[in-house]
Amino acid sequence: MTTSWVTELRAALGADSVLTDPDVTAGYARDQAMLAPAGTPAAVVLPRTTEDVVAVMQVATRHGVPVVPRGAGSGLAGSSNAVDGAITLVMTRMDAVLEVSPADRLAVVQPGVVNKHLRDAVAGYGLFYPPDPSSYDWCTIGGNLSTNSGGLCCVKYGVTTDYVMALEVVLADGRVLRTGRRTVKGVAGYDLPRLFVGSEGTLGVITEATLALRPAPKRPVTLAASFATTAQTGQVVERVVTSGLVPSLLEVMDNTCICAVDALLKADLDRSAHALLVAQSDSGGTVAVEEIEALAQLCREAGAEFVHTTDDPAEGDLLLQARRMALPALELLGTTLIDDVAVPRSRIAAFLDGCDAVAAARGLTIGVVGHAGDGNMHPTVCFDPADAGQRERAYAAFDDICELGLSLGGTITGEHGVGAIKVDWLEREIGPVALDVHRAIKDALDPMGLLNPGKVFRRASVRDLPAVAELTGR
Amino acid sequence: MTTSWVTELRAALGADSVLTDPDVTAGYARDQAMLAPAGTPAAVVLPRTTEDVVAVMQVATRHGVPVVPRGAGSGLAGSSNAVDGAITLVMTRMDAVLEVSPADRLAVVQPGVVNKHLRDAVAGYGLFYPPDPSSYDWCTIGGNLSTNSGGLCCVKYGVTTDYVMALEVVLADGRVLRTGRRTVKGVAGYDLPRLFVGSEGTLGVITEATLALRPAPKRPVTLAASFATTAQTGQVVERVVTSGLVPSLLEVMDNTCICAVDALLKADLDRSAHALLVAQSDSGGTVAVEEIEALAQLCREAGAEFVHTTDDPAEGDLLLQARRMALPALELLGTTLIDDVAVPRSRIAAFLDGCDAVAAARGLTIGVVGHAGDGNMHPTVCFDPADAGQRERAYAAFDDICELGLSLGGTITGEHGVGAIKVDWLEREIGPVALDVHRAIKDALDPMGLLNPGKVFRRASVRDLPAVAELTGR
Structure with a gap:
C-alpha cells in the first residue's frame, strides 16, 4: 500500500524521483562505514531543484516523516545511513x-x-x-x-x-x-x-x-623519509611547526602500513622502518626546493634512516602513491574499522605509541596512517569479523583509540564526522553544557526533529527518535 | 537608593568591581561610533575572573537586568553602547x-x-x-x-x-x-x-x-602607485585576483584622502591622482621582490602615473603611513561618519565611482579609504554637525553608500559590525528567513533577551526591549 505522503511526493516531484522498491532503496541505506547501524528507508527521493527539496520538506513536516539527506555515500561515520521509515533524500541529481x-x-x-x-x-x-x-x-x-x-x-x-x-x-x-x-x-x-x-x-x-x-598550486617538490622510532617522527613534526615551515602536505604511515603497502605494491619500502613521512611543497621554483631541503634537514637532524627528495612530479606521485594505498593495503589484512582522531601536533609521537600499545593489549593489527602536519590520524583496526572475539576486541580497540585521543587533548573526529558511530563519544567530548547548546539550536531550527534523527547527538526529549510507524500511519 | 541586584553584585564581586557613580559610568557608555544612540548604564561591572562573570549573569537572570559586554570601546558601530538601566560588563581586567x-x-x-x-x-x-x-x-x-x-x-x-x-x-x-x-x-x-x-x-x-x-611574516617589500582613474585601480585589483598574486596588504585611497593626508603630513603626494594603491609582500627574499615586481607590472599595464617599490622596511613604513593617516586626516575636515561596506573584488571601481556620485548628489565631502585586496571599503562622510542640513545629508549619504554596496552584491558591514547603527540595514540585507533564524538562535541561547538587547537585530516579541525600570523595580 502506498502511504499518502509518497503519493504527495510523486505528485510534486514526478514518479521517477520517488523510489520505494526495497531492492532499489536498499542501495541508498548505507555509506562506507560498513559496521555502523542503518535502517531501511521508506522512500528514496532524488530532487532536481531547490523547489523539489522545498516540496519534500513540506510533505515531511506535514506528515512528520524524518528525512536523511545524503550525497554519494562516501562517508565514514554512517552520517547518512538510513533511518527506518524515513525519506532518504539523495542530492546527486543537483550536480551543476x-x-x-x-x-x-x-x-x-x-x-x-x-x-x-x-x-x-x-x-x-x-x-x-x-x-x-x-x-x-x-x-x-x-x-x-x-x-x-x-x-x-x-x-x-x-x-x-x-x-x-x-x-x-x-x-x-x-x-x-x-x-x-x-x-x-x-x-x-x-x-x-x-x-x-x-x-x-x-x-x-x-x-x-x-x-x-x-x-592553482605550483609544481610540487616531494620528500620521503623513514625513521626507526616514532619519537623521531614526532620530533620532525614538532620542529616543522615551531620552525614555521608550511608544507602543502605532510603525511605519516606507521610500520604496519609500510609493510602492508609494500606487500601490495612491491615498492621496495624499508619494512624495518617504524614510520615513513611523505611531504610536499607547492610553493614553486626555488622556494619549494628550499622548503623541502629545510624539511630534509630536520629529518636528518632527527636521525632519519633514509631521506629522499625529488622535484620530478611523476616521481613525487609515486612516493605519494605509497601513502594513498595505505587503506586499500590494510583492507587486504581483514575488515577495517577506520578511526579519525585528531591530536595537538605536539602529541603525535605519544599518539602513535599509544596506538601500538592498544594493538598489543587487544591482540590486533592496527595500522596508523595520518595527516601528520595537522595531527589528524586514522588508526585502522584490522580484524576478522567472522571471529566474534576479534570483532568484540576490534570495537574495544576503536574505543581505546578515542579515549587515547581525548587523553592527549584531542578530538574524537578530525574530519569524518560523528554520524551514527560516535554519538556517545560526542557527548563525552563536548560535555553537558555544550550538549544542551546543541540541543537548543537543533530545537530552534528543527522543532519536530525531522532532519537526520539520531545522528551526531541525542535530543533531550522523547521526540528524540520518533515512532515513525505511528507518525506516518503505516 | 541602591537596587537589590547592585547589592548582590557587590557582595559577589567586591565593591571596587561594581561602579554606579554616573560621572564614572558615563565613561563606559559609548564606543567610537560617536553618532550612534547610547543609553545610560545602571552599573558598570569589571569582573576579574570567569566566576565573576558567572555571578553577574546569574544576578542578571534572577532580576531580569540586561547586560552589555564590552572591551576597550574601540568599536565603530555602537555595538557596546550602553542600554538604559542595564549592566555594562567591562572585560578589560581579564587581560592575561x-x-x-x-x-x-x-x-x-x-x-x-x-x-x-x-x-x-x-x-x-x-x-x-x-x-x-x-x-x-x-x-x-x-x-x-x-x-x-x-x-x-x-x-x-x-x-x-x-x-x-x-x-x-x-x-x-x-x-x-x-x-x-x-x-x-x-x-x-x-x-x-x-x-x-x-x-x-x-x-x-x-x-x-x-x-x-x-x-612571523618576513621582511616586507612595499609598493605605492598612483592612478588617474578609479577604473585603472579596479583593473589592477581584478588582475591581482585573476593572476593569483596574494600580497600581504593591498590598500587604496581616493583623491579626497590623498589631498587630506598630504595636507596633514606634507608628504608631497600627487594631489591630482584619483587613487593611490599601497601594497606589500611579506613572502621574504626574492619571492617578495618578485611578487611586488609582478604587481608593479600590473600597475604599469593599467596606466599608473607613478609606481615606486622599496625593500627598505623603514621606507615601506613611510609609504604605509600615508594610508594609516587617512582617517585622522579626514577628521580635520569635519565630523566623520565612517562606513564599512564590502563589495566583490570585481566591483571596486564601480563602488569608488558610486561614492563620488553620492558625494556630488549630497553636496558633501566623502573620502574613501579601504582594503582593496579584499573589497572592504571605508567611505567616510565629512560634515559639520552644527549645520542641521549637512547633518541630515550626511546620514542620507551614509545610507546611500549601504544601498550602493548592496546593489553591487556587497554587504553593509565588512568588519565593523552591525551594532546600533545598522539594525535596519541588517534586516534588509539578510531578509526575513535569515532574520527568523537569527531570532530562533537568539531565543534558544538567551530566552530572556538579556544580552546586548537592541543590537544587531530586533527580536520578534515584546521582550525585544525589556522595560528595564519595571524589571529591576527601580
Whole structure:
C-alpha cells in the first residue's frame, strides 16, 4: 500500500524521483562505514531543484516523516545511513557547477557536484578548490559541506568550512534560507553558513554553495623519509611547526602500513622502518626546493634512516602513491574499522605509541596512517569479523583509540564526522553544557526533529527518535 | 537608593568591581561610533575572573537586568553602547595571556588582552597573530572576537574567526560553555566557536579564547602607485585576483584622502591622482621582490602615473603611513561618519565611482579609504554637525553608500559590525528567513533577551526591549 505522503511526493516531484522498491532503496541505506547501524528507508527521493527539496520538506513536516539527506555515500561515520521509515533524500541529481568567477575567485555549485568535477571545472581558470578528501573522485560537495571534510591539503589550506562564502539551505519546514555573501569579508549577522557546515544534515538541506577558490598550486617538490622510532617522527613534526615551515602536505604511515603497502605494491619500502613521512611543497621554483631541503634537514637532524627528495612530479606521485594505498593495503589484512582522531601536533609521537600499545593489549593489527602536519590520524583496526572475539576486541580497540585521543587533548573526529558511530563519544567530548547548546539550536531550527534523527547527538526529549510507524500511519 | 541586584553584585564581586557613580559610568557608555544612540548604564561591572562573570549573569537572570559586554570601546558601530538601566560588563581586567605554545602554534588568552599585547607576547617565539584592526594598539581581543575584526592583513591572512580554535563563554543564565579544541582540525559537533565570533555580545560573554598563530611574516617589500582613474585601480585589483598574486596588504585611497593626508603630513603626494594603491609582500627574499615586481607590472599595464617599490622596511613604513593617516586626516575636515561596506573584488571601481556620485548628489565631502585586496571599503562622510542640513545629508549619504554596496552584491558591514547603527540595514540585507533564524538562535541561547538587547537585530516579541525600570523595580 502506498502511504499518502509518497503519493504527495510523486505528485510534486514526478514518479521517477520517488523510489520505494526495497531492492532499489536498499542501495541508498548505507555509506562506507560498513559496521555502523542503518535502517531501511521508506522512500528514496532524488530532487532536481531547490523547489523539489522545498516540496519534500513540506510533505515531511506535514506528515512528520524524518528525512536523511545524503550525497554519494562516501562517508565514514554512517552520517547518512538510513533511518527506518524515513525519506532518504539523495542530492546527486543537483550536480551543476552554476558559475565560476575568476574575477571574484569563487564558484557557485549545487550539492551533488562531485569534488573532482569542481576541481576540474576551475582548473581551466588556473584556480584550485583545495579540500581533497580521499574519496575526491566520487564524493559530492554537499557531503563535504555536511561533514566539513578535510583531506591531504589541510596542513596548508585548511578544511571545507574555510572555503564557504554563502549557502542556500532548505530548512526543516521548507523555508529557503540564503545566507552568507560573495564578498571576501562580511560580518552582517551571525555566521550561519559555518553553523550548517559540519552539522551532518541535522539542521537543513544544503541546495547551493558559493565557494572560495585559490590560485592553482605550483609544481610540487616531494620528500620521503623513514625513521626507526616514532619519537623521531614526532620530533620532525614538532620542529616543522615551531620552525614555521608550511608544507602543502605532510603525511605519516606507521610500520604496519609500510609493510602492508609494500606487500601490495612491491615498492621496495624499508619494512624495518617504524614510520615513513611523505611531504610536499607547492610553493614553486626555488622556494619549494628550499622548503623541502629545510624539511630534509630536520629529518636528518632527527636521525632519519633514509631521506629522499625529488622535484620530478611523476616521481613525487609515486612516493605519494605509497601513502594513498595505505587503506586499500590494510583492507587486504581483514575488515577495517577506520578511526579519525585528531591530536595537538605536539602529541603525535605519544599518539602513535599509544596506538601500538592498544594493538598489543587487544591482540590486533592496527595500522596508523595520518595527516601528520595537522595531527589528524586514522588508526585502522584490522580484524576478522567472522571471529566474534576479534570483532568484540576490534570495537574495544576503536574505543581505546578515542579515549587515547581525548587523553592527549584531542578530538574524537578530525574530519569524518560523528554520524551514527560516535554519538556517545560526542557527548563525552563536548560535555553537558555544550550538549544542551546543541540541543537548543537543533530545537530552534528543527522543532519536530525531522532532519537526520539520531545522528551526531541525542535530543533531550522523547521526540528524540520518533515512532515513525505511528507518525506516518503505516 | 541602591537596587537589590547592585547589592548582590557587590557582595559577589567586591565593591571596587561594581561602579554606579554616573560621572564614572558615563565613561563606559559609548564606543567610537560617536553618532550612534547610547543609553545610560545602571552599573558598570569589571569582573576579574570567569566566576565573576558567572555571578553577574546569574544576578542578571534572577532580576531580569540586561547586560552589555564590552572591551576597550574601540568599536565603530555602537555595538557596546550602553542600554538604559542595564549592566555594562567591562572585560578589560581579564587581560592575561594564559599560554603561548610554539609546539602547537597557539595562544590562550583572556578577552581583555589588548591586540598589540598578544602580538608582542608571541613575537618572541617567532610567531604572529594576524588580525590587525586599525585600533590594534588599544582594542581588546574580546572586542575583536565579538565583531570578528579584520584589518590590513585580511587579503592574505583572513579575519579573526579564522584564528579561533576554542572559546570559553558564559551563557545568559550563567552556565559556562567550553567549546572548540586545541587541534588544528575537528568536526565533533556544531561549530559553536564561530557562532559566537561576530555575534556582538548577543549570545554570551567570551571569557577565554584559544587562538591559532602563524609563523612571523618576513621582511616586507612595499609598493605605492598612483592612478588617474578609479577604473585603472579596479583593473589592477581584478588582475591581482585573476593572476593569483596574494600580497600581504593591498590598500587604496581616493583623491579626497590623498589631498587630506598630504595636507596633514606634507608628504608631497600627487594631489591630482584619483587613487593611490599601497601594497606589500611579506613572502621574504626574492619571492617578495618578485611578487611586488609582478604587481608593479600590473600597475604599469593599467596606466599608473607613478609606481615606486622599496625593500627598505623603514621606507615601506613611510609609504604605509600615508594610508594609516587617512582617517585622522579626514577628521580635520569635519565630523566623520565612517562606513564599512564590502563589495566583490570585481566591483571596486564601480563602488569608488558610486561614492563620488553620492558625494556630488549630497553636496558633501566623502573620502574613501579601504582594503582593496579584499573589497572592504571605508567611505567616510565629512560634515559639520552644527549645520542641521549637512547633518541630515550626511546620514542620507551614509545610507546611500549601504544601498550602493548592496546593489553591487556587497554587504553593509565588512568588519565593523552591525551594532546600533545598522539594525535596519541588517534586516534588509539578510531578509526575513535569515532574520527568523537569527531570532530562533537568539531565543534558544538567551530566552530572556538579556544580552546586548537592541543590537544587531530586533527580536520578534515584546521582550525585544525589556522595560528595564519595571524589571529591576527601580
